[in-house]
Amino acid sequence: MSGVRLEGKMLTGVRILLCLLLLVPIGAYVSIFGFSISADHARWGEMGSAMSGIYGPILTVLTLAVLVVQVRMQSESNKHVYDQAHLQLAQADLTFYLCRLEAQLNAPVVSGVAPVVILRWFMVGTLDELRNFHLRALAVDFNRRHSTIIATWQAVLSIYRGRLVVNEEPYKQHLTSGKLKAISILSYEICAALDNCLWSSSEGQLDASYFFGAMQQRT
Numbered sequence: 321m322s323g324v325r326l327e328g329k330m331l332t333g334v335r336i337l338l339c340l341l342l343l344v345p346i347g348a349y350v351s352i353f354g355f356s357i358s359a360d361h362a363r364w365g366e367m368g369s370a371m372s373g374i375y376g377p378i379l380t381v382l383t384l385a386v387l388v389v390q391v392r393m394q395s396e397s398n399k400h401v402y403d404q405a406h407l408q409l410a411q412a413d414l415t416f417y418l419c420r421l422e423a424q425l426n427a428p429v430v431s432g433v434a435p436v437v438i439l440r441w442f443m444v445g446t447l448d449e450l451r452n453f454h455l456r457a458l459a460v461d462f463n464r465r466h467s468t469i470i471a472t473w474q475a476v477l478s479i480y481r482g483r484l485v486v487n488e489e490p491y492k493q494h495l496t497s498g499k500l501k502a503i504s505i506l507s508y509e510i511c512a513a514l515d516n517c518l519w520s521s522s523e524g525q526l527d528a529s530y531f532f533g534a535m536q537q538r539t
Contacts, residue, residue: 341378342375345375403491404490407490407491407494410479410482411494411498413475414498414501415501417475417479418506420472421469421473421506422505422506424469425439425506425510435466436510438458438462439510439517440513441458441513442455442512442513442533443509443512443513443516450516450519450520451520451523455520456520456521456523459517459520459521460521462521463517469514470514470518473515474518477515479498480495480498480529480531481529483495484529499531508532511532511533512533513533514532514533515530515531515532515533516533
């Protein structure tokens with residue numbers, strides 16, 4: 321609200337300044353040479369020369385200012401269009417990866433233990449628990465046996481990381497809605513377990529940003 325008021329005050333100030341720039345030269349001319357209308361063509365020529373010399377630079381500066389404003393508005397419009405297209409594409413990619421991940425986690429298992437069952441071991445709350453030797457060995461084995469699940473989850477995390485790079489409100493909202501979408505499709509426990517499993521498999525050495533699970537205690 322304060323930003324709108326400030327913008328309104330700035331616009332009013334610009335209008336007053338423009339009026340002064342246009343009226344002051346005429347007022348100065350009238351105060352010096354009087355308001356009487358002359359029948360002498362030479363006096364009209366002198367006044368025209370004076371006015372053109374005064375208003376010529378003023379109108380040139382105003383024209384340049386209008387062009388600068390138009391270029392800025394066009395640039396902002398282009399950026400808005402680009403941001404919207406980029407966010408829509410990222411949203412579509414995120415939906416694709418999350419649905420694919422849900423299918424991978426719920427796929428029938430011919431032999432062995434279902435991935436969802438293994439991930440329950442990683443539903444822990446602290447980094448100390450993730451540093452457990454047996455849990456780390458389980459994470460490495462899960463990464464080897466279910467590499468497509470881990471790769472799909474890393475693709476999801478990369479989309480989230482892309483939203484962190486740009487410190488603007490649409491990107492922040494997209495990150496929040498993207499995390500909520502992951503929770504609604506997979507559940508928070510599964511998201512945290514995937515984060516924990518990925519962290520545990522590399523003992524935290526993987527250069528990545530985590531958005532769920534035990535790693536949040538560091539932020």
